C-alpha cells in the first residue's frame with residue numbers, strides 16, 4: 596500500500612541503536628546516548644506501583660482526567676489545573692500541538708540545530724520546517740532571533756535549554772518574542788527544565804500564544820513510563836483535547852508521576868549530582884585533548900576527529916553515546932549523557948585508556 600503523500604516524502608528521525616536493551620543485564624554497561632537519568636527511584640514510588648499491580652484496577656482503562664495528577668503538576672508549575680494536560684511523554688505533546696494547529700504548507704520555525712523528532716511531526720501533516728540558524732549555534736542570541744523570525748511563521752519551536760547545543764533563553768527574552776509575534780504560536784520545549792531552573796510556565800497566564808512542553812523522562816528518571824505534560828491556556832487545551840486520546844497514558848505512568856511529584860527530593864539530589872559530574876567530565880575531557888561544549892542540562896558535546904570511530908570504540912567497552920551527524924553544524928560532534936559520579940568516573944577511565952592506547956584521537 597502507498598503511504599500518504601506526506602509520509603512518502605518523510606525522512607524518519609534517526610534513532611540511535613537501542614542495542615543496549617539486549618545487554619541490559621550487564622552491570623558495567625554505560626548508556627549515555629538518550630539523556631536518561633541513571634537514578635535510583637524512591638522506595639515510595641516503587642511501592643505505589645507494586646500496590647497498584649496487586650490491588651489496582653488493572654482491567655480498567657487508565658483515568659483520562661486524573662485530578663490528583665493534574666493537581667500535583669499544577670502545584671509543581673504554580674499555575675491553575677485548568678492550564679495543565681498530561682500526555683504519553685512530551686513527544687506526544689509536540690505531536691498533538693502540531694496536529695491541532697498546523698495545516699499543510701504552514702510554516703513552522705525551529706532554532707536549528709535542535710531536537711529532530713519534532714520535524715517528523717510537522718512534516719507528517721504537510722507543514723514546512725523553516726530552520727533559523729543562529730550565527731553561533733552555541734550562543735543564545737535574542738536580537739538575531741527577533742530579526743530572523745518572519746510573520747509568516749505559524750508555529751515556532753524553541754527547546755530551552757536546547758538539545759543538543761545547550762543554548763538557553765531567559766524569561767524576559769521569551770516574553771519579548773511572545774509580545775513581538777502575537778500571531779505566532781510558540782512551543783517552548785522544557786524537557787530539561789529541572790537542570791536549569793529557568794522556565795516560562797508563568798507566562799501562560801499572560802500569553803495565549805504560548806505552549807510549554809515538559810517531560811518526566813529526564814531529571815525524574817521515568818523514561819520507561821512515557822509521561823509528559825503541556826502547560827498553556829484553557830482555550831488552547833480545549834482545541835488539543837479534541838484530538839488527545841486520554842486512554843493512552845498508562846495507569847502505572849500516572850501513578851509514577853504522582854509519586855515522583857509527592858517526593859521530588861530524589862530528583863533535586865540527582866540534578867545536583869549531575870551538575871557536579873558534568874563539570875568534572877568537561878574538565879577531564881578537555882585535559883585529554885577534546886574540544887568540549889558544556890550545556891546546562893544532563894549532556895555535553897565533544898568535537899572529535901572521527902565521531903563514528905569514537906562511537907564504535909566506546910561501544911566495544913559497553914559505552915553508548917550519540918552521534919550528531921544528522922544535524923547541520925554538528926557532524927563531528929558526539930553527545931554524551933552525564934550521569935552520577937560513578938558513571939562519570941567509569942566513562943573517563945575508558946576514554947583516557949582509548950586516547951593513551953591511540954585507539955582514538957581527540958582532534
Ligand SMILES: Cc1ncc(COP(=O)(O)O)c(C=O)c1O
Pocket residue numbers: 629630683684685686687710754758784786809810811812818822823
Ligand atoms: C528536547 C526534547 N524534547 C522532548 C523529548 C522527549 O521527551 P519524552 O520522553 O517525554 O517524550 C526529548 C527526549 O530526548 C528531548 O530531548
